[in-house]
Every structure is written in structure tokens, then in C-alpha cells.
Amino acid sequence: MEIISASNERVKGWARLQKKKGRDQRGEFLIEGEHLIEEAMRGGHVKELLILKGRQNPFAMEAIVCSEAV
Numbered sequence: 116m117e118i119i120s121a122s123n124e125r126v127k128g129w130a131r132l133q134k135k136k137g138r139d140q141r142g143e144f145l146i147e148g149e150h151l152i153e154e155a156m157r158g159g160h161v162k163e164l165l166i167l168k169g170r171q172n173p174f175a176m177e178a179i180v181c182s183e184a185v
Contacts, residue, residue, distance in 0.1 A: 117168070119182040126185050129165075149173065 118126060129145065131137030138144045143162065146155055155161050156174065166178040 117180040117182075118185050119168075121184050123185070125179075126181075 120126070128141075132141065132143060132145050146152060152161065152164070152174065156176065161176065164172070164174060164176050164178040165181050166172050168180050168182050172178045
């Protein structure tokens with residue numbers, strides 16, 4: 116799957132996770148960085164994986180490809 120628009124509903128949902136209220140409401144949060152993602156994957160806590168378009172996916176999980184704008 117590829118998302119190129121920042122007005123996509125999924126992107127808007129991820130943006131709400133930047134605020135504590137959004138994280139508390141959804142019971143989710145965003146993490147960034149290969150090491151943190153690996154740790155979260157080992158613990159079974161990764162729901163979705165986002166990769167910047169043009170980058171390699173180093174993880175054994177299907178990723179959502181996102182444009183720079185997203």
C-alpha cells in the first residue's frame with residue numbers, strides 16, 4: 116500500500132497521535148528509528164509499519180509506503 120496525500124484519513128489519525136489526548140484515546144503511539152521498531156516488533160507491539168518512499172524495508176513485515184509529504 117502507498118499513501119501520498121497528507122489529507123488521507125489514516126494520516127490524519129497518525130497525526131492525532133502526536134498529542135497525548137490522541138494517544139490516550141486510541142491507546143496507540145508512534146515510534147521512530149530502526150532500533151526502537153525492532154524492540155517493539157520483538158514484543159509484538161507493532162500494528163503498522165511506515166516506510167518512506169524509495170527506502171528499503173529492513174523488517175520482516177509488510178509496510179505502508181509514504182511520500183515525503185506524508
